Amino acid sequence: MITNKLRAAALKSTFQREKILEYISSRKEHPTVDKIYKHMLKICPTISKTTVYNNVKSLDKAGLIKAVKFSGKGEAIYDGNPSVHYHFVCNKCGTIFDLDLDCKNIIKKEIDGHLVENVCAYFSGVCKECKKDL
Amino acid sequence: MITNKLRAAALKSTFQREKILEYISSRKEHPTVDKIYKHMLKICPTISKTTVYNNVKSLDKAGLIKAVKFSGKGEAIYDGNPSVHYHFVCNKCGTIFDLDLDCKNIIKKEIDGHLVENVCAYFSGVCKECKKDL
DNA sequence: TTTGATGCAAACGGTTTGCACTTAT
DNA sequence: ATAAGTGCAAACCGTTTGCATCAAA
Numbered sequence: 001m002i003t004n005k006l007r008a009a010a011l012k013s014t015f016q017r018e019k020i021l022e023y024i025s026s027r028k029e030h031p032t033v034d035k036i037y038k039h040m041l042k043i044c045p046t047i048s049k050t051t052v053y054n055n056v057k058s059l060d061k062a063g064l065i066k067a068v069k070f071s072g073k074g075e076a077i078y079d080g081n082p083s084v085h086y087h088f089v090c091n092k093c094g095t096i097f098d099l100d101l102d103c104k105n106i107i108k109k110e111i112d113g114h115l116v117e118n119v120c121a122y123f124s125g126v127c128k129e130c131k132k133d134l
Numbered sequence: 135m136i137t138n139k140l141r142a143a144a145l146k147s148t149f150q151r152e153k154i155l156e157y158i159s160s161r162k163e164h165p166t167v168d169k170i171y172k173h174m175l176k177i178c179p180t181i182s183k184t185t186v187y188n189n190v191k192s193l194d195k196a197g198l199i200k201a202v203k204f205s206g207k208g209e210a211i212y213d214g215n216p217s218v219h220y221h222f223v224c225n226k227c228g229t230i231f232d233l234d235l236d237c238k239n240i241i242k243k244e245i246d247g248h249l250v251e252n253v254c255a256y257f258s259g260v261c262k263e264c265k266k267d268l
Numbered sequence: 269t270t271t272g273a274t275g276c277a278a279a280c281g282g283t284t285t286g287c288a289c290t291t292a293t
Numbered sequence: 294a295t296a297a298g299t300g301c302a303a304a305c306c307g308t309t310t311g312c313a314t315c316a317a318a
Binding site for chain 1 (some may be wrong): 203204208220224225231233235240245246247248249250251252253254255256257258259260261262265
Binding site for chain 3 (some may be wrong): 294309
């Protein structure tokens with residue numbers, strides 16, 4: 001449950017924070033701050049973008065979500081799945097898919113003598129759906 | 135030779151463009167626009183940042199270098215090696231290493247039915263050198 | 269001669285900061 | 294009571310754009 005997750009992360013439970021976490025976690029959407037803000041406006045018309053920024057930062061720090069910046073766009077996207085995984089970005093429709101490739105075994109391993117702590121990776125191309133239109 | 139590379143890419147050969155390409159290509163530095171600009175000032179005091187931006191864009195489009203945006207920082211870095219490869223970023227000293235992992239076989243393959251055209255990936259952690267200080 | 273490059277100033281967009289007010293604990 | 298969250302306005306910073314000038318082909 002959302003409230004428990006926040007408590008476990010030692011974060012105060014506010015309406016805004018709960019709904020933001022719920023929104024990011026519930027869908028596979030990988031929303032931007034602007035998307036989150038527009039969604040939140042519907043259920044909390046007084047919310048400010050600053051609050052959205054504040055919360056994605058605290059949620060990311062707490063490890064409940066994961067902020068990812070993709071090449072090309074300046075905007076960050078927020079992933080409800082904080083565990084390490086690869087992404088696939090469609091160059092036509094822009095959809096971001098989670099990939100179930102095995103990259104867990106990379107963490108805490110060594111590559112060329114460097115200690116690997118995290119992996120941030122994506123593949124891009126044309127997604128399954130868009131391939132039909134080619 | 136730099137001039138030939140530009141000619142082959144159908145790009146006009148200017149002093150600024152040649153030196154920018156030379157700087158990015160010659161070193162393993164993965165410089166930012168600001169780094170390139172500061173270097174260029176030494177050999178071309180009248181250069182503007184706009185020119186650096188113009189050139190990294192045209193060189194990237196022509197495939198002579200590769201622009202990469204890493205998570206966390208807003209700044210892009212420019213890679214003199216335009217072929218697809220993985221990176222390793224040290225969280226302590228910030229150095230970006232090229233990794234010689236085999237990711238060429240991923241290109242033009244399919245994952246989950248999606249057509250993969252490019253890979254943008256990095257591992258982060260503590261590099262070989264910084265590990266000594268831990 | 270024509271097409272593209274240079275570089276200035278101003279705008280842009282996502283994000284951060286300072287701050288007074290409010291709320292959860 | 295106190296530590297943290299909210300939300301406004303303004304700043305910030307990397308990047309882009311418009312435009313007049315200049316140089317490569």
